[in-house]
Amino acid sequence: MAEQAVTDTPVTDAGDGVRRRDFINIAAVSAAGIGGLATLVPLISQMAPSADVLAASSTEIDISAIKPGQAIKAEFRKQPVFVRNLTPKEIAEAEKVPLSELRDPQTLAERTKEGKLNWLITMGVCTHLGCVPLGAGEGEVKGDFGGYFCPCHGSSYDTAARIRKGPAPLNLEVPEFEFTSDTVVKIG
């Protein structure tokens, strides 16, 4: 298959010498890759993070001071994470949207923990090109759907942080999390 790529490369003008060499290099790497597979597997398993490294990369957040209608920005594995305490009105707004209207269909219940619909925890990373959306900070614009607004290219997320408008393809990601008590959430 790699040899095919070399043969099919058209030779047209000056730049093609370089391109052709690149294909030859790719072919050589692919061939080496097959032979190297057996040794790669144990190498990869050695590289997997140990349990204590994983534990160190989780984040515990005290949520006791976050009032309904408020949100905070925290950090999880060096990326922003939003913790939001939804009001009953925001919950109702999220629940009344038919899934058929959603680009990335998910209910609020699927994005939160049972019995804690009000605690919406998402990454603060726009699913378009990774900007940090507005809406978690005091007084920040929340966009047309009352959730988050990404100022980079105008994506709007609703009160369940689901994408509703703009170029972002997916809802804000919900990380792994659990409540370790009524007032502490552990992310990761």
Ligand code: FES
């Ligand atoms: S990065 Fe958010 S809309 Fe483009």
